[in-house]
Amino acid sequence: MRISLLLPAFLAGAFAINSFALAADETPTVLTIRNGKFEPNQLTLPSGVKLKLVVRNLDAIPAEFESYDLSREVVVPGHGETAIYIGPMDPGSYQFFNDFNHEMQGSIVAKPGVKKEN
Amino acid sequence: MLATAIIMFREVLEAALIIAIVLGASRGIRGRGRWVAGGVALGLLGASIVAILANVASSEFSGNGQAILNAAILLSAVAMLTWHNVWMSSNARQFSTDIKEVGSAVQSGQRPLAALMVITLVAVMREGSEAVLFLWAIATSGEQSLNMAMGGLGGVVAGVMAGLLLYLGLLRIPVRHFFSITSWLILLLAAGLAAQAAAFLNQVGLLPALGNGLWNTSNILSQTSLLGQLLHILVGYIARPSGIEVVFYVGTFLTILILMRMSGKKRSEQVKAAENPG
Numbered sequence: 001m002r003i004s005l006l007l008p009a010f011l012a013g014a015f016a017i018n019s020f021a022l023a024a025d026e027t028p029t030v031l032t033i034r035n036g037k038f039e040p041n042q043l044t045l046p047s048g049v050k051l052k053l054v055v056r057n058l059d060a061i062p063a064e065f066e067s068y069d070l071s072r073e074v075v076v077p078g079h080g081e082t083a084i085y086i087g088p089m090d091p092g093s094y095q096f097f098n099d100f101n102h103e104m105q106g107s108i109v110a111k112p113g114v115k116k117e118n
Numbered sequence: 119m120l121a122t123a124i125i126m127f128r129e130v131l132e133a134a135l136i137i138a139i140v141l142g143a144s145r146g147i148r149g150r151g152r153w154v155a156g157g158v159a160l161g162l163l164g165a166s167i168v169a170i171l172a173n174v175a176s177s178e179f180s181g182n183g184q185a186i187l188n189a190a191i192l193l194s195a196v197a198m199l200t201w202h203n204v205w206m207s208s209n210a211r212q213f214s215t216d217i218k219e220v221g222s223a224v225q226s227g228q229r230p231l232a233a234l235m236v237i238t239l240v241a242v243m244r245e246g247s248e249a250v251l252f253l254w255a256i257a258t259s260g261e262q263s264l265n266m267a268m269g270g271l272g273g274v275v276a277g278v279m280a281g282l283l284l285y286l287g288l289l290r291i292p293v294r295h296f297f298s299i300t301s302w303l304i305l306l307l308a309a310g311l312a313a314q315a316a317a318f319l320n321q322v323g324l325l326p327a328l329g330n331g332l333w334n335t336s337n338i339l340s341q342t343s344l345l346g347q348l349l350h351i352l353v354g355y356i357a358r359p360s361g362i363e364v365v366f367y368v369g370t371f372l373t374i375l376i377l378m379r380m381s382g383k384k385r386s387e388q389v390k391a392a393e394n395p396g
Contacts, residue, residue, distance in 0.1 A: 050323070050327075060258070061255040061256075061258065062172070062173060062251050062252075062254070062255050064248065064251075064252075068336075068341040068342065068356075068357060068358065069331070069336070069357075069358050070330075071314075071317035071320070071321075071356065071358075071359070071360055071363060072317070072321055073188075073317075073318075073321075074181055074184060074185065074321065075172045075184060075248065075251060077172060077173045078173070078255075080173075082181035082184070083181045083182075084181055084185070084321045084322065085320070085321060085322065085323040086321075087327065087330060088327060088330060089330045089331075090329075090330050090331055092331070099125070099248070100125065100251070100252050100255055101121075102121065102124075102125070103121075
């Protein structure tokens with residue numbers, strides 16, 4: 001009796017959590033750091049949706065992915081990767097850089113309805 | 119070498135300015151030097167632990183863990199700054215007349231000394247972990263390590279000097295305005311830190327963005343400029359804020375202000391009652 005009451009509640013809860021997680025596009029966009037450069041250094045991404053961005057560092061030294069335009073700041077260990085969420089962005093251009101090496105810069109261009117590159 | 123110096127300067131600057139404000143605001147409180155020094159030492163220890171963790175932890179954890187840790191650190195600083203300000207406003211009467219009385223006033227009642235230590239710890243730990251990681255990165259890169267280390271050291275010294283300048287500047291403010299100015303500084307600082315915490319929680323998907331870039335004043339005052347940077351640290355200036363950052367900023371600002379007014383009012387009623395019994 002008790003279980004039969006709990007089960008729908010449990011399912012509803014599980015569904016709620018699941019749909020929250022699915023609110024963002026979970027297929028990540030990958031931004032690579034290689035030989036002291038962002039690859040690609042310009043990403044074109046859809047505006048108006050929440051996106052998952054994986055910053056993958058192929059170099060040995062740690063980097064800090066930072067963007068004032070997006071209020072993002074995250075350390076990426078050497079030979080490691082870090083996932084963050086960005087957006088939903090308005091159409092436009094958003095700069096980012098490596099806080100440990102300001103010569104490393106790049107930008108995200110957000111446009112309505114573009115397909116992701118990877 | 120110069121690039122290293124600039125990066126280290128920026129990492130140290132935030133902690134140095136926060137400590138300067140806190141030291142200024144706690145002027146006259148006996149024993150504050152020891153508590154603040156303790157905070158710096160614990161902060162450096164914490165920073166090293168965080169830096170090591172950030173380097174070994176796996177990806178999914180490291181992104182979420184870092185952001186959640188940063189948000190928790192920032193929010194605890196906000197709580198401590200709030201406590202400090204509320205405490206100050208309920209004791210402000212003694213302070214405004216004579217700075218020397220503060221010491222004796224502080225000895226009775228609950229003192230915000232622990233708050234001082236936590237704020238310092240938090241400021242040093244947050245920026246320090248990045249500084250440690252950065253220094254570690256240049257030490258292992260092997261190229262011109264000594265040169266870079268010198269640059270890094272220069273940056274640290276310059277950052278500490280900036281904090282010292284702010285502190286000395288604060289001390290020049292006449293005593294009767296002093297605590298109202300420092301409490302405004304702390305209020306704005308706390309609101310800015312709360313907005314940063316919101317950005318970290320949004321970064322890992324725990325809070326909605328509520329709009330990306332409510333406005334964009336990058337053209338007027340870029341956050342990459344020195345002034346933009348300073349204002350970002352001191353009053354939480356964000357050139358292109360998201361909705362959630364604005365909500366946290368305004369919410370924190372109003373909450374602390376209301377708490378300060380409430381405790382200040384209570385205090386002045388108590389004083390009035392004591393002065394005119396019956």
